[in-house]
Amino acid sequence: MLSAVAFPLFRLLLVYISGVLIAICCPIEPFHAVMLLIALKMLYLVTWIGFKAARLLSKWPHIIGLLVIFLVGYSNLVLQIAPYQKLLTWTNQPIEGYTASIQKVYHSLSCKALITHIKANSGWHKHPASIQLFFSKKSGYKPQKGDTLLISGTPTRIVPSKNRELPPPYASFYHPSMHRHVLKQIDRDFIYLQPVCKNRQWVRVIREWCSQIFEKQLQDTTARGVVAALLWGEKDGLNPDLQKAYAQTGTIHVLAISGLHVTMLYLIMKTIFRFVFSRIGYWILPELLSLLFIWLYAGLCDFTPPIVRATIMITMARLGLLMGRGSNSYNGLIVSAFGLLLWNPLLLFNCGFQLSYSATLGILYLQPFIHRLTTLKNYWLQKIWTATTLSIAAQLSTLPLILFYFKQFPLYFIIANWLVIPAIFAILMLSLALLVGSHLPIVGTLLGFILNKLIVATNGWVCWVAKWPMSTLSCCAVNGRSACLLYVVLLTTSLFLQYKQLIYPVTISICTLFYSIDQLQLILSKQKQCKMICCNHHQLSFTLKDGIETLGCNRPLSKSSPLRHYAGGTIASWYKKMILTIDKIPIDWHRWHGAKLDIDYLLIDEKLLSDMDIILKVCNIKTLVIYTKEVRPFYYHPAIKTLSLAVIWLQPGAKKVFSWPKNL
Incomplete structure (x- = not known):
């Protein structure tokens, strides 16, 4: 059981998240929040120094310290949303131009971009917002992800003001592309800005090099799309019908870069480095090189939250074992979550962040209970049972979020994952082998042929399972309150199985009653x-x-x-x-x-x-x-x-x- 006593960082994380949630409900001016934080920090230092000098034991420094952490979360979110509260309304005040960074390319003439700054009569202002850009064929420019453009003129609004009822910053979350702009001629309508910082150029170079090899060796466009999604999370080349089939079978997580991919790559690289350095005798070197590789891989994947979470957890676990201090998976999970939320508190409301940490917490906490339900003596049956319990624990811990976000739940996720996860591991190994041996004519062709057939077989299996009757349960949508109640029921059920106390069945009954009332209200509202x-x-x-x-x-x-x-x-x-x-x-x-x-x-x-x-x-x-x-x-x-x-x-x-x- 997670305990604030056993895991002090867990207590700090809860207090920090509380500050973030309070800032959502009751925001104040950023200046006032920062000044209050500084004053409380000074009070904490004075109290701590005073009690330490007098050699007195008191809980006041700890209480004030928790209040400081609370205000750090509160002020951090207030500062994050401050730019949104000063947005200029384009329909009322035309702008001279703006800078935009391309986030996603739809095809050769259109893309989605993130506006960073706008220029009005009063000068340049920070203005984070999304926009759709369209380029004329005569411009000769092909948008690429990561390009930064200086654009002249005012975009066209595509959502009327009366439909934008949500206040900043949440309106832009629900309407990600509220504006469009057509750019006809380069150097007149827009200018391509050369990046000042070239620290991220290596990412583009590596991706282009890998894409060229896969395009040469893999004839099937779907296979190239699957490999790109598995290696660096680019899903533009995936067929929407294929993505839907993976979602209906509960295997969509393999197409999203997550801890599963990081763990697989870590094991592969560790095996390779151990083989290479086996004769040298430096047993610590393979570990350090493997950790360095997964951190470089995290940079290749733009440091997405699931990748950073898995990388930090693996790094803390391996370094703890190397230093002889052991490791605790919960501490790694909490440290990664705390670090990401310090960097960007808005990640707390990100679907990928919530699913990643819920699945990991379920694997750490629920999987041991499920695994102990039965003991198999056969080695291979035991491995299959372990993989099955991992899948069940991950699905149970993410069930409320899946019902809340996707309004459906896959029923054949266990059967589908039995073959998909080993196939994904083989696809990753073959992809890395193809990158290494692509310059060898016979080897590269053979690896490309095997990889292509394996991807086609995996996709065929997923699509076949998706066509089974009742593959998804689609009549179980829940709202935010129901999702929270389901999590309380899940937690209290696991606690009852562990401690056998009466308070837990009572809590489950009360939550079930409230859940039934909430669902009844939802059904009645749908009928209206x-x-x-x-x-x-x-x-x-x-x-x-x-x-x-x-x-x-x-x-x-x-x-x-x-x-x-x-x-x-x-x-x-x-x-x-x-x-x-x-x-x-x-x-x-x-x-x-x-x-x-x-x-x-x-x-x-x-x-x-x-x-x-x-x-x-x-x-x-x-x-x-x-x-x-x-x-x-x-x-x-x-x-x-x-x-x-x-x-x-x-x-x-x-x-x-x-x-x-x-x-x-």
Whole structure:
């Protein structure tokens, strides 16, 4: 059991997180928070020196020290969100330009970027925000991740102000791309800035070198995408359907760089270094080189939280054993979490951070209990049982978060992981071997062939399991309160199995009662909501639901149905919302001179973007849903440049749900 006495850092971490949470609820001015922190630090020093000089034992220095840690978390978050509270509103005050760093490339002419600074009449200001950039073919520029651009002009807003109800800094979290900008000519609309600091250039060089080798040896684009995701976490080359299959089988964690990959690479490199240095006799050298390698690998993966967590835990464990002081996995976990939250307290609300630490804590705490349930004498059966208990512990500890974030839970995760995890280990070994032996013609070709076939077989297994009946439990969505209650039930259940005290079943019963009430309220609230579900199955299809009735646009329509077909598509009036689909432009729209139609949701095919002038002459649109034919169609179209409305690009196979209250 985790104890604040046994693990002092655990107590400090809880106090620090409490300060972060209080800062979310009750923020104050950054100056006041910093001054209060400085005053409390001075009080702590004076109290500590005074009691030590008088040789008195008192709890006051410890209490004041905990308050200092609390204020460190509070002021750290306040300082982190301070730039968001001073944002300039682009719709009210035009800007002269801004600097942006490219974060994700969709294709050769569009990307997602992070704005770092903007220039207004009053000078340069720090302004963290996201933006979509679109480049003209004539510019000759191809965006690359990590490039920094100096851009002239004011971007175009794509989300109206009335829809941005969340205050800073949380609005940008829920609307990650609120602005777009079209850049036509280099040196006029934008300038590529040469990086002043070249410390990260080695990352790009290594990735490009690896990509060239894999592109030469692996003919299948899906195989190259899987290798890139496994080695440095780049998922741009993965098929969305393949990612969905991995998610439905509970094996999506192997495609996200995590502690599993770091541990595998550490074991591989440790074995290699031990073999190389076996004759020298320096037994400590393989350990140090292996640790150095995983830290370099963490830099190659941009020091993402799961990688840093696993690297710190492995480093502390190995260094503790080398120094003869032993190691404690909980201390490594707490130190890594404390360090990451000191660096960026907003990581506490990051989905990847929460899943990574929940899974690791479940493996450390729950796996030993599950593993002791049975003892197998056969060596291989014992190994399979150990791997199974690891998977069960990780899934149990992340169950509330999975239901909260993804609204589904995989039922065949044990069966899928039995083959996927060993296959991923083999893929990592073959990938490293291919990088080393790629210059050897026969060896490189043979390794590439084996690696390609192994990836295809692994993907085939995952896709086959995903097609099994009831592969996912999708009717168990929970909210934040229910997720917290599930964690309390999980913790108290494990404590009851360990200590057998009556207080734990009572706590479980109370939490179960509150969870049932919360779920009942959720069901009743859903019955008061009506929904429109848009699905892109290569046609303009949507479904209307109100908790009682379900209507599909492709089903035969009755006389009482709110859906009607017309010359251009389908029109529906559903609980005071007008929904219109357009397959083709009706002939009479070209000569339209009447009043405009108020349309809440307009669903069109991307080929009709060239006829937006005709559509806007007939309709007043609030929300535009564009059904695309490409997997990544994030391109810019001039016809929707000046529209002050929410534009949603619905990719093939994607689904978008719109909901509103019935009594609107």
